[in-house]
Structures are given as structure tokens and as C-alpha cells.
Amino acid sequence: MTWSLERPIRVAVLGAGGLGRAACRLISAKRELQLTAICDSKSALASPEGLDSRSLGAGAGELGASRCDDPIGAVLGHAAWFDALLVTLPNMPNEFIPGVVGRAIDAAPGVVCVDVLKRTRAVELMYELEAGAKRTQSVVLTGCGATPGLLSAAAVLAAQSFIEVERVDIWWGVGIANWEAYKATIREDIAHLPGYTVERAKAMTDADVDALLERTNGLLELRHMEHADDVLLERVGVVQSQDQVEVGGVMDTRHPKKPVSTTMTLTGITLDGKRASHRFILGDDTTMAANVLGPALGYLKRGIWMKQHGLCGVFGSTEFLPMVVR
Amino acid sequence: MTWSLERPIRVAVLGAGGLGRAACRLISAKRELQLTAICDSKSALASPEGLDSRSLGAGAGELGASRCDDPIGAVLGHAAWFDALLVTLPNMPNEFIPGVVGRAIDAAPGVVCVDVLKRTRAVELMYELEAGAKRTQSVVLTGCGATPGLLSAAAVLAAQSFIEVERVDIWWGVGIANWEAYKATIREDIAHLPGYTVERAKAMTDADVDALLERTNGLLELRHMEHADDVLLERVGVVQSQDQVEVGGVMDTRHPKKPVSTTMTLTGITLDGKRASHRFILGDDTTMAANVLGPALGYLKRGIWMKQHGLCGVFGSTEFLPMVVR
Numbered sequence: 001m002t003w004s005l006e007r008p009i010r011v012a013v014l015g016a017g018g019l020g021r022a023a024c025r026l027i028s029a030k031r032e033l034q035l036t037a038i039c040d041s042k043s044a045l046a047s048p049e050g051l052d053s054r055s056l057g058a059g060a061g062e063l064g065a066s067r068c069d070d071p072i073g074a075v076l077g078h079a080a081w082f083d084a085l086l087v088t089l090p091n092m093p094n095e096f097i098p099g100v101v102g103r104a105i106d107a108a109p110g111v112v113c114v115d116v117l118k119r120t121r122a123v124e125l126m127y128e129l130e131a132g133a134k135r136t137q138s139v140v141l142t143g144c145g146a147t148p149g150l151l152s153a154a155a156v157l158a159a160q161s162f163i164e165v166e167r168v169d170i171w172w173g174v175g176i177a178n179w180e181a182y183k184a185t186i187r188e189d190i191a192h193l194p195g196y197t198v199e200r201a202k203a204m205t206d207a208d209v210d211a212l213l214e215r216t217n218g219l220l221e222l223r224h225m226e227h228a229d230d231v232l233l234e235r236v237g238v239v240q241s242q243d244q245v246e247v248g249g250v251m252d253t254r255h256p257k258k259p260v261s262t263t264m265t266l267t268g269i270t271l272d273g274k275r276a277s278h279r280f281i282l283g284d285d286t287t288m289a290a291n292v293l294g295p296a297l298g299y300l301k302r303g304i305w306m307k308q309h310g311l312c313g314v315f316g317s318t319e320f321l322p323m324v325v326r
Numbered sequence: 327m328t329w330s331l332e333r334p335i336r337v338a339v340l341g342a343g344g345l346g347r348a349a350c351r352l353i354s355a356k357r358e359l360q361l362t363a364i365c366d367s368k369s370a371l372a373s374p375e376g377l378d379s380r381s382l383g384a385g386a387g388e389l390g391a392s393r394c395d396d397p398i399g400a401v402l403g404h405a406a407w408f409d410a411l412l413v414t415l416p417n418m419p420n421e422f423i424p425g426v427v428g429r430a431i432d433a434a435p436g437v438v439c440v441d442v443l444k445r446t447r448a449v450e451l452m453y454e455l456e457a458g459a460k461r462t463q464s465v466v467l468t469g470c471g472a473t474p475g476l477l478s479a480a481a482v483l484a485a486q487s488f489i490e491v492e493r494v495d496i497w498w499g500v501g502i503a504n505w506e507a508y509k510a511t512i513r514e515d516i517a518h519l520p521g522y523t524v525e526r527a528k529a530m531t532d533a534d535v536d537a538l539l540e541r542t543n544g545l546l547e548l549r550h551m552e553h554a555d556d557v558l559l560e561r562v563g564v565v566q567s568q569d570q571v572e573v574g575g576v577m578d579t580r581h582p583k584k585p586v587s588t589t590m591t592l593t594g595i596t597l598d599g600k601r602a603s604h605r606f607i608l609g610d611d612t613t614m615a616a617n618v619l620g621p622a623l624g625y626l627k628r629g630i631w632m633k634q635h636g637l638c639g640v641f642g643s644t645e646f647l648p649m650v651v652r
Contacts, residue, residue: 026597029489154483154606156647157476160620161612163355237650270616271352276609280480283602286487290596294486311635321482321647324563 005032009304012037012046012075012082014100015089016056016063018182019116022289023088024053026297030325033297036081038063039071046074048081072100079108084300087115088293090184091122092191092202098125101140102132109136112303116145116296118188119198120242123148123228123316130314139307140314144299145292147172147247148229149317151264151280153295155229156318158278159238162268166275168239169265170229172249173258174288179209185288189251192225218254225249232316238266258284262291298322331358335630338363338372338401338408340426341415342382342389344508345442348615349414350379352623356651359623362407364389365397372400374407398426405434410626413441414619416510417448418517418528424451427466428458435462438629442471442622444514445524446568449474449554449642456640465633466640470625471618473498473573474555475643477590477606479621481555482644484604485564488594492601494565495591496555498575499584500614505535511614515577518551544580551575558642564592584610588617624648 011033013023020038027033035053037046043065045051056063068074075082085104091097101113117123126142133140143149147170155168179186186209191201204212213220223246230242239245250259262282269275282291301323306315337359339349346364353359361379363372369391371377382389394400401408411430417423427439443449452468459466469475473496481494505512512535517527530538539546549572556568565571576585588608595601608617627649632641 022597026489029597150483150486153647154480156650157480157483157606157621159650160476160624160648161608161616162620163352237652270612271348271355272613272616274611276611278609278612279605279607280483281605281607282487283604285600285602286596286604287598290487290598294488295483298486309635309637319647321479321645322486324482324485326563 005304008032008034009084009301010034010036010082011300012085014039014072014075014085014087016040017088017090017184019185019289019292020088021056023086023293023296024056026293028053030297032301032326037075037078039075042067042071044068044071044074046078046081072103076104076107079111082108082111083304084112084114086296086300087113090188091117091119092188092198094119094122094198095125097122098129101126102129105129105132105136105138105140110138110307112139112141112300112307114141114144114296114300114303116149116292117143118145118148118227120226120228120231123231127314133313137312139303139312141299141303142314142316143228143232144296144317144322146262146288146295147227148232150291150295152229152232152318153321154264154280155233155238155266156236158264158266158280159268161270161278163271165238165266165268166244167267168229168233168245170227170247171260172262173260174249174251175256175258176251176253176288177256179213179253180206186253189220189222192222193220213253218252219259220251220253223248232318235316236318238318295322297325301325331630334358334360335410335627336360336362336408337626338411340365340398340401340411340413342366343414343416343510345511345615345618346414347382349412349619350382352619354379356623358627358652363401363404365401368393368397370394370397370400372404372407398429402430402433405437408434408437409630410438410440412622412626413439416514417443417445418514418524420445420448420524421451423448424455427452428455431455431458431462431464431466436464436633438465438467438626438633440467440470440622440626440629442475442618443469444471444474444553446552446554446557449557453640459639463638465629465638467625467629468640468642469554469558470622470643472588472614472621473553474558476617476621478555478558478644479647480590480606481559481564481592482562484590484592484606485594487596487604489597491564491592491594492570493593494555494559494571496553496573497586498588499586500575500577501582501584502577502579502614503582505539505579506532512579515546515548518548519546539579544578545585546577546579549574558644561642562644564644621648623651627651
């Protein structure tokens with residue numbers, strides 16, 4: 001197989017928070033990609049000639065565009081200007097992004113949609129778009145960030161050496177110097193804390209978040225997270241049951257250094273009856289944004305490849321290798 | 327995507343040395359696979375109802391079948407009895423397995439062929455089969471063992487976090503209690519030693535190998551190995567140049583414990599300009615056979631999937647995720 005792009009992939013980014021803006025910078029650095037549309041919750045920007053990521057307004061939620069009532073609709077109205085959609089919107093409630101993607105495949109039939117969803121329930125809802133994706137000849141790739149995404153795909157590789165997989169343990173570390181650049185991401189994580197829900201976390205003011213972090217010295221330690229690595233690994237047969245997958249981690253909201261090294265450990269039994277573990281360990285100097293968005297864009301290119309090869313529908317990050325985007 | 331097999335994949339194994347026999351045991355343990363043919367250098371066995379791996383003769387090179395002049399031809403003559411070919415023959419000289427696979431796609435058009443080739447030159451020769459594979463609607467998956475294979479696919483994943491990949495370093499450890507069970511594998515490794523060639527290693531008697539190992543206390547340390555991880559990673563754009571990939575390792579021929587942990591380390595630069603390394607580390611208690619043959623069978627199932635989806639040609643292990651074989 002020697003497959004190469006005939007022209008850059010035109011990408012629309014939905015969501016202009018910390019992740020969305022980092023995605024725009026990464027897209028600018030890739031000659032195979034071109035940013036042609038972006039929106040936040042209040043406004044949208046689009047151009048068939050491409051947008052300069054440096055021209056986007058500097059503040060979170062401030063794109064430097066005039067306000068509109070339906071920014072997502074404004075982007076989807078320019079379906080002829082993009083080949084692929086990268087969804088970096090916060091996903092609260094769980095139904096939100098599946099609803100947006102459902103709308104996208106109707107408004108832009110044939111589109112390639114990639115999300116970096118984290119929650120199991122959200123990814124399950126994405127799979128319900130299968131009939132619509134097939135009908136509209138669209139490709140939906142779901143759970144394509146770091147975890148699920150990079151680490152769950154690594155688990156598929158690791159599983160190959162074993163006759164039976166016992167457990168997949170994902171333990172992540174994230175360090176951010178200033179959580180205010182990732183206001184939505186941090187609320188999605190807080191939603192995993194005991195006593196919190198997606199709704200309660202979403203309703204927190206910045207002062208509420210500050211008060212919570214003051215009590216924890218800036219650290220959030222999360223265990224038994226409802227992360228879609230479980231459903232994605234179950235669907236491809238790496239595990240028989242979702243409770244064989246455990247996701248947790250530590251976020252330091254006051255220092256960019258990771259408090260622990262992000263590690264996927266797969267433990268299984270070999271044909272010889274021995275128990276062993278393969279590990280995939282991310283370098284501490286790679287940021288959460290790099291580990292989420294690099295894979296997302298790699299899957300986006302894979303999605304374009306799939307579309308060109310007539311493969312449509314909803315696919316998880318555990319079903320394909322992402323491609324390298326130059 | 328929910329794809330499942332309608333019936334077991336019928337597999338022919340070419341080569342009945344240490345790896346070939348271990349492949350038969352692994353195939354027996356998988357309900358999605360059925361062994362229907364096998365050959366060594368002197369004889370062939372085939373049955374449309376399937377072979378019991380326990381009934382294969384116990385000694386290396388002794389299948390318990392009557393001798394024939396062309397055992398590979400005897401297997402290929404029963405093309406209707408298998409869907410896929412796993413090639414575990416020793417590859418000396420480099421042209422040997424590419425020649426066998428070229429013969430297989432002509433004799434069994436539509437077949438899925440998987441090899442566990444190691445040398446760069448051999449994999450380059452496999453890619454020359456592209457036109458023949460497309461013409462015969464066959465799928466050829468090459469370099470699908472541990473390295474290249476499992477570890478080079480892990481490098482494709484690891485590359486996703488970086489804007490530029492500087493190096494891929496693969497350092498493997500293999501421990502075998504008795505090298506005589508892997509007579510061909512060990513000669514392929516000896517061929518990488520300074521002063522040796524594929525031809526010189528192939529010509530060594532067992533006494534020559536013993537004498538060499540006596541001088542090294544049973545250890546073989548190999549550096550700058552000509553391993554096809556380089557061409558496979560260059561083809562998908564993980565590296566720009568093959569000399570960014572370095573493969574080496576240590577084989578202990580007298581102890582089953584690995585002398586070093588097999589590790590793939592990918593070092594790159596992130597969008598933020600930081601240098602970091604992702605690592606994929608295999609559990610010490612997984613054998614060389616498990617790490618070579620598990621991935622090979624996972625790619626074999628992927629090959630059947632590709633065939634069913636109309637994707638024919640020659641593909642490297644860095645282009646797809648292997649599938650989980652139940």
C-alpha cells in the first residue's frame with residue numbers, strides 16, 4: 001500500500017477551548033492539513049481558503065468573530081469547505097457530542113468525524129449513529145484521544161502476545177500550570193470524583209473549582225473512572241468484560257510536570273501458562289494536548305483513507321492504527 | 327464496525343521448525359482458527375477436516391508424513407483447503423520467502439499470506455509482489471512478528487504525540503533454554519554478527535554454532551541489525567530515513583530468562599519543542615514465540631478482514647492494527 005493525499009485535508013474544528021486551540025496550532029504545523037472552520041459556543045469562523053490559527057482571538061471563548069445563535073450550525077452550513085470535523089467540544093451532558101455528530105453527518109454527508117470522547121456512555125451513544133453514518137457515507141471515529149485512543153490502541157497491540165487478557169490498567173498523569181486554560185477538561189475530570197456527576201461538575205463556577213483544588217493542594221486523583229477504553233476494548237475482544245479495564249490518574253493543576261508517568265499495563269496469560277505484563281509508557285515531557293490531539297489527527301487521516309476505500313460507519317480507536325500526518 | 331467470522335479461518339503453516347510448531351499449538355488454542363496444512367523441508371501434511379497439532383511428529387523436521395520432493399508445492403496444491411498461509415520458514419537467502427509467497431499467490435489466488443520476516447532486504451522484496459497480489463486478489467502482510475511487527479506498530483502509535491520523530495530504538499531480549507529448538511532462528515541472528523553473512527550463517531553446522539556460543543558464554547549481542555522495522559516505519563512516514571531506526575538485542579541461548587527487557591523507545595519533539603520518549607516494554611515472561619506468533623495470527627485475521635473488504639495488495643505491519651483472535 002502506498003497511499004498519499006492528493007491535497008491537504010480541510011479540517012473544521014468544533015470547540016475553541018484549550019484543546020480546540022491547541023488543535024488549531026497542531027493543524028497549522030502539518031502540511032497535510034488545513035484549518036477551514038472553527039467555532040466556540042458563541043461564534044464561528046470559516047473560510048474556504050483556510051484560517052490562520054494565529055489570527056484566532058487569544059482569550060478562551062473569544063474567536064474574534066461576531067456572535068451568532070448557532071455557531072455549530074454556522075460551521076456545518078459550510079459543508080463544502082471541509083472534509084473532516086474534529087470535535088473538541090466539552091461533552092457535558094453525555095448526549096451532547098453524539099448529538100452534534102449526528103447533526104454533522106446529516107448536514108455534511110460524507111464527512112469524516114473524529115472525537116476525543118472519554119466517557120463510556122458517550123462512546124456507546126456514538127455507536128448508535130452507525131446506520132446514519134452508513135446511510136450518509138460518512139466515517140465516524142470515536143474515542144480517538146489519549147485514553148481512550150492512543151493507550152487503548154496500545155492495549156490491542158499488547159494483547160497479541162497473550163492467550164487470555166486478565167486486565168488492562170491505565171494510570172495517567174497530567175500536569176497543567178494553569179487549569180483555567182482547560183476549564184471544560186477539568187470539569188470533565190471532576191465529574192469522575194466520588195459524589196460528583198457530569199451535571200454537578202458542569203454547574204460549578206470557577207470559584208467552586210478553585211475552592212475544591214485548594215482543599216486538594218491542586219491535585220485531583222481519580223480512580224475507577226468511567227472511561228470508554230472499556231467498551232472499545234470489549235468490542236474488539238481484548239477483554240471479555242468491561243470491568244477488566246481500570247482507568248485512573250492524577251492531575252496536578254498547579255505544575256506542568258506530570259505527577260506520575262502515564263502508563264498502560266496489560267496483564268495476561270501466555271500459551272505457556274505464564275502471567276506477564278506489557279507496558280506502554282508515555283514520556284513525561286509530552287503534554288496532555290500532544291497525546292490527545294496527535295492521535296486524533298492521526299485517526300482523522302485514517303478516516304479519510306477509510307472513506308476513500310469505501311469503509312463507512314462508526315469505528316473505535318481500537319479498530320485501526322492512526323496514520324502519521326506529515 | 328461489528329465484524330465477526332462466519333467460520334474458523336483455515337490456516338496452512340509453511341515451516342515446521344520451532345516457530346512453525348509453536349504456531350500450530352497457538353492455532354489449536356484459538357477457536358477462530360483451524361490448522362489444515364503444514365510442511366517442513368521434507369514432507370507435507372494436509373486435511374480439509376483439520377490437523378491435530380499434537381499428532382505432528384515430535385522431532386524438528388519430522389512431521390510424521392512421507393517424504394516428498396516439493397513439500398511447499400504439496401501444500402499449495404490443496405489451495406481449496408486453506409484461507410490463509412502463515413510462513414514460518416527460515417529465510418535464507420533473503421529471496422527465499424518472497425519467492426515462496428510469489429508462488430503462493432499464483433497457486434492459491436485470493437489467499438491471505440502472513441510472514442514474520444526480519445530483514446530489510448527481504449521485506450523490500452515482498453513489496454515487489456504488489457502487482458501480483460492485486461492481480462490475484464490476494465492480501466500479503468509482511469513483517470508481522472515481534473520486531474518488525476508488534477514493536478514497529480507500537481512505534482506508529484508512539485509517533486502520534488510528536489511533531490517530529492528523531493529516533494526509534496528497539497532493544498530486544500530473548501532467552502531460550504535450548505537453541506536446538508530454534509536452529510534456523512539462531513542462524514538468522516548469527517547472520518547479523520560482524521563478519522557473518524546470511525550465507526555463512528546458513529552454512530554453519532550445529533558444532534560450529536556450539537563452538538561460537540561456547541566463546542560467548544551462550545550470549546549473542548547484536549547491534550545495528552538489518553531489521554525491516556526501518557523500511558516499514560519509513561513507508562508510513564514515522565521516520566524520514568531508515569537510519570533513524572536502530573535494532574539490536576541480546577539472546578541468551580542457555581537460559582529461558584530474558585537477559586534484557588524487550589523495549590521499543592521512540593524519541594521525538596513535541597509541538598512545544600520538548601524532547602521526550604514513549605516506550606513499549608514487553609513483559610519478561612512472554613517468550614519470543616508468543617511475541618512473534620501472537621501478532622502474526624492477529625495480522626492474519628486482519629488480512630481476512632481486508633480481503634472481505636476488498637483491500638488487496640502487499641501491506642506492512644505498520645499499516646494496520648492486528649485483530650484479536652479468539
